Amino acid sequence: MAKILIMANNDVGLYKFRKELIEELVKTNEVYVSLPYGDLTPQLIELGCKLINTPINRRGTNPLTDLLLLMNYKKIIKNIKPNVVLTYTIKPNVYGGLASRLSGVPYLANITGLGTAVENSGLLQKLTLFFYKISLKKAKCVFFQNKENEEFLTKKITINKHRLIPGSGVNLTQYSLLEYPDNDIVHFLFISRVMKEKGIEQYLDAAEYIKGKYPNTEFHVLGFCEDAYEDKLIEMQNKGIIQYHGMQNDVRKFHKISHCTIHPTYYPEGMSNVLLESAASGRPIITTDRSGCREIVEEGVNGFIVKEKNSKDLIQKIEMFLRLGYDTKKQMGLAGRKKVEREFDRQIVVNAYINTIIDLRKK
Known part of the structure; x- marks a missing residue:
């Protein structure tokens, strides 16, 4: 079985918005998730994922803490030897992407939003764009959730392959059509x-x-x-x-x-x-x-x-x-x-990932 490593900054987003993708991946792959332990981590394990508890200061800007995260990611990749790495959110995209690049492992990044660090001009924007430049350069594919983010980032840095997907999509069964309320309030x-x-x-x-x-x-x-x-x-x-x-x-x-x-x-x-x-x-x-x-x-x-x-x-x-x-x-x-x-059917997003991973395995 191929090994797939998923890096994210929290379990809530991964479980709520990527559950259907994980369910598909665990059918034919050994799936590891690297993130901080949280309330929904047991549900991820129940899906079939193997947890690597990885502390992340999501909004911190301490260079030493971020360096330790990069080293930790490199160590995780060395131990697991994944066939492909999937990253979500800024710090996993940057440091997980860089660790994958340095380790020679194929990786797919998902830009879940550029964040205030990139949207607001200044030193922090320049630093973030620099880190994106070195971390995303060798990505096998960068998924963007909206056209504006895609156009902005691809003008600022070189990205070899990128693709627009409809956000995280929505599970149309879980969020079914409800009766419209008929009341005075x-x-x-x-x-x-x-x-x-x-x-x-x-x-x-x-x-x-x-x-x-x-x-x-x-x-x-x-x-x-x-x-x-x-x-x-x-x-x-x-x-x-x-x-x-x-x-x-x-x-x-x-x-x-x-x-x-x-x-x-x-x-x-x-x-x-x-x-x-x-x-x-x-x-x-x-x-x-x-x-x-x-x-x-x-x-x-x-x-x-x-x-x-x-x-x-x-x-x-x-x-x-x-x-x-x-x-x-x-x-x-x-x-x-x-x-x-x-x-915006979530299956569109799942298919985009599965097809990209299949194409990678063929090369």
Whole structure:
């Protein structure tokens, strides 16, 4: 059996968005996963993966820590002797890719979003692009999740082979089409880590205004809350403006009651899984005009697009949505479902990886 090594920075993303690929790989390969041990690691092991517990400081910029990670990756590759390495997210892409290159092992990288380090110009951007240049140069294929990321990075650095895939795709069985709610209260969902760059301030501004003008609305917030917003969420919940539900392992029960998902992010997304899952469930979406979000929305067909960091524009689009009749809202949800069926089925991503790996084995 061939050996496949997967490097990632956490078990949650790997299990939730790559499970179907792993299920396919373990059928005919010995699959190892290198990442920090977490709550979903037992599920990865249950799928058939062999775990290599690998600590990673996901957002740290300490050169010594990153050097140790590179050395650790080299050691892991030396011990396992994989036939191919798959990497996800920035540090595994950079240091896992570099370790693979130095070890002479074929590797496939996935750009799950460029991140603020690359999006914001400055010294950190230059350093990150330099590391990408030396780590991705010999990659057998670099998968991009949106066209803008692909065009930006391929203009900055030389990448021999690259391919555009529809993000992580969405499991259309797991996120099945739900009945559209028929009640007097209109429910909106915010599903994300509660942080500034995800647009939480714009969402809360809109919730306060809309709730005051349209009492028959409810604004829900789902996700891990950063300390900076905890007091504000509690205060607004006590005032009856929002309902904060914290981190949820399964958001489908909230999609059942929801009429629309609002995702006002301006974080450098690869392709928004929140929007893919919402659209797959038959829910209209309101999101920002940026890569990783706009690809999922056809304006006025399955949702609305708003300007970044613009609470006023978000409020206007929510009001436009509220003025729509029930049948129109329902049709928007159905249009979103059809769009993800056509363009974002996770099987498209699985097939892209499997076919690329098969081609590698033939060489």
